[in-house]
Amino acid sequence: MEQTTLKEYPIRKVNSTDWKKKILFGLKLGVPIVLLLTWEILSQSGMIRSTILPAPSRVLETLWSLLISGEMFKHIITSLLRILQGFLIGASVGIILGIAIGLFKPVDAATTLVIGLLRPIPNLAWIPILILWFGIGETSKIVVIAIACFWPVLINVIDAIKRTDSKLLEVAQVLEKNQKTLILQVILPSSLPSIFVGLRSGMDFAWRSVVGAELIAASAGIGYFMSYSREISQTDSMLASVVCIAFIGFAIDFCLRKVQAKIIKWDPNYFK
Amino acid sequence: MAILSINQVNKEFQIPTGKVKALENISLQVEEGEFICIVGASGCGKSTLLRIIAGLEEQTTGTVLYDNTPITKPSTDRGVIFQESRLFPWLTVEKNIEFGISNALDKATKKELIQHYLNIVGLQEFQKAYPHQLSGGMQQRVSIARALINQPKILLLDEPFGALDALTKMTMQDEILRIREYQKSTMILVTHDIDEAVYLADRVVIMSSRPGTIRKVLNIQLPRNRNRNSSDFVHYRDIIYQQFFKQEEPDFNYEI
Numbered sequence: 001m002e003q004t005t006l007k008e009y010p011i012r013k014v015n016s017t018d019w020k021k022k023i024l025f026g027l028k029l030g031v032p033i034v035l036l037l038t039w040e041i042l043s044q045s046g047m048i049r050s051t052i053l054p055a056p057s058r059v060l061e062t063l064w065s066l067l068i069s070g071e072m073f074k075h076i077i078t079s080l081l082r083i084l085q086g087f088l089i090g091a092s093v094g095i096i097l098g099i100a101i102g103l104f105k106p107v108d109a110a111t112t113l114v115i116g117l118l119r120p121i122p123n124l125a126w127i128p129i130l131i132l133w134f135g136i137g138e139t140s141k142i143v144v145i146a147i148a149c150f151w152p153v154l155i156n157v158i159d160a161i162k163r164t165d166s167k168l169l170e171v172a173q174v175l176e177k178n179q180k181t182l183i184l185q186v187i188l189p190s191s192l193p194s195i196f197v198g199l200r201s202g203m204d205f206a207w208r209s210v211v212g213a214e215l216i217a218a219s220a221g222i223g224y225f226m227s228y229s230r231e232i233s234q235t236d237s238m239l240a241s242v243v244c245i246a247f248i249g250f251a252i253d254f255c256l257r258k259v260q261a262k263i264i265k266w267d268p269n270y271f272k
Numbered sequence: 273m274a275i276l277s278i279n280q281v282n283k284e285f286q287i288p289t290g291k292v293k294a295l296e297n298i299s300l301q302v303e304e305g306e307f308i309c310i311v312g313a314s315g316c317g318k319s320t321l322l323r324i325i326a327g328l329e330e331q332t333t334g335t336v337l338y339d340n341t342p343i344t345k346p347s348t349d350r351g352v353i354f355q356e357s358r359l360f361p362w363l364t365v366e367k368n369i370e371f372g373i374s375n376a377l378d379k380a381t382k383k384e385l386i387q388h389y390l391n392i393v394g395l396q397e398f399q400k401a402y403p404h405q406l407s408g409g410m411q412q413r414v415s416i417a418r419a420l421i422n423q424p425k426i427l428l429l430d431e432p433f434g435a436l437d438a439l440t441k442m443t444m445q446d447e448i449l450r451i452r453e454y455q456k457s458t459m460i461l462v463t464h465d466i467d468e469a470v471y472l473a474d475r476v477v478i479m480s481s482r483p484g485t486i487r488k489v490l491n492i493q494l495p496r497n498r499n500r501n502s503s504d505f506v507h508y509r510d511i512i513y514q515q516f517f518k519q520e521e522p523d524f525n526y527e528i
Contacts, residue, residue, distance in 0.1 A: 167354070167356065167358050168358060168360060170328060170354075170358075171354075171358045171360075173328065173346050174326055174327075174328065174346040174348075174350075174351070174352045175346075175348060175371070175372055175374055175418075175422075176346060176347060176348050176374055177374075185360075185371070186360070189360070189362045190360075190362070192362070264362070265402075266361050266362040266363075266402045266404070267361065267362075
């Protein structure tokens with residue numbers, strides 16, 4: 001009696017996990033599909049007015065024609081360029097300042113209050129001030145994006161540096177390593193995983209804020225195109241831009257994750 | 273002349289509710305080439321004593337002399353092996369061992385040295401592996417190689433096999449004896465495993481808890497390649513056991 005249960009147990013276990021995996025996979029794909037179908041049916045049947053919410057098929061159609069005509073590409077590239085510049089500036093400043101704050105107590109003390117007061121300011125609140133300072137050209141938009149991605153990068157870098165395992169620091173100490181080796185070969189490498197988390201959420205914030213920045217003053221860019229479509233009541237174009245924003249954001253994060261996996265292939269947590 | 277001389281060392285820790293005495297009146301002379309095992313219950317201050325010798329902690333009063341000079345900071349003369357292997361997860365086995373090298377050497381010499389110590393700990397095939405790909409015992413071997421590469425005069429081992437399973441532990445104990453034969457270094461090993469102490473030590477230092485004091489120093493006069501089941505071995509083990517467990521008995525005797 002006992003033997004049969006022993007024999008059956010592993011087989012049943014394997015089956016059930018297989019089964020569970022299939023259900024989870026089904027849910028992952030199924031829920032978005034069901035949502036889309038419901039939306040499609042509701043719009044097609046006229047229960048939702050197409051000027052408020054056009055059917056997904058209609059949105060895709062519009063997106064396709066916008067892509068073909070090259071109009072959408074123009075806006076995407078404009079926005080991407082802004083993000084790239086803003087991200088480079090914001091992330092570099094965030095990393096450098098974060099390292100300085102994490103490593104040196106005086107820098108930490110000198111910046112605590114300033115950071116504490118500036119950080120809660122919503123990103124969009126900067127826009128009027130930045131327009132006053134830099135005009136309505138590219139600079140103000142890039143600075144908004146830079147500020148947006150600066151904060152998550154900064155906070156993650158400081159945290160990563162401060163949380164360096166004291167046990168590893170002791171190893172360097174008993175091996176009589178100097179300050180430079182300690183920083184370059186122990187503290188920074190051990191901070192890399194968290195720094196990447198900061199970069200990824202920084203990129204997230206950058207992508208989100210570009211749309212905000214372009215809503216206010218721009219003549220190109222995906223955020224501009226959205227607000228323009230609203231003005232001329234083209235709901236399908238607006239939604240096509242939203243779809244674009246979602247997919248590009250997803251693609252950027254995917255790339256960053258790939259880079260992360262390459263650089264920190266040693267991190268055992270990454271493979272769990 | 274003792275290579276290490278510990279005299280009247282006291283150590284107090286400051287905690288929010290006051291002071292805690294970790295070590296009281298510790299004196300010990302260690303001769304060059306000796307294998308000392310410090311045995312004690314957890315929390316008896318044995319690791320603190322080792323950390324003071326390593327230069328990672330400072331005694332409150334008393335002196336600790338290494339080669340007749342007071343110890344003020346860590347030195348590569350005194351290698352440390354911790355309970356956890358403490359390898360850098362982002363470095364391969366080879367690079368982890370290389371990190372141990374403290375002298376400025378050229379690339380070829382470094383490489384040769386690393387190969388040599390990989391050989392000693394038997395991990396040549398794993399030199400390109402990352403620590404998370406190794407078993408606990410292999411990780412500890414890497415950390416031993418990292419500590420040995422500077423050829424320290426004294427090796428300080430803080431419960432180095434505490435986290436390993438019984439079989440791996442025994443293999444590693446033999447390994448340590450083999451390495452000692454080869455390197456001729458002085459060894460101070462902290463453990464709570466009485467068998468380990470009797471198997472490895474020339475002298476066993478038995479410590480009592482709170483505050484940590486030296487209760488007894490026992491010479492183990494057994495030839496090497498010790499048999500863990502011989503009657504002499506068991507005899508020494510009993511002596512140490514009694515140091516820990518006979519404590520309560522006198523009270524009962526008085527009652528009768």
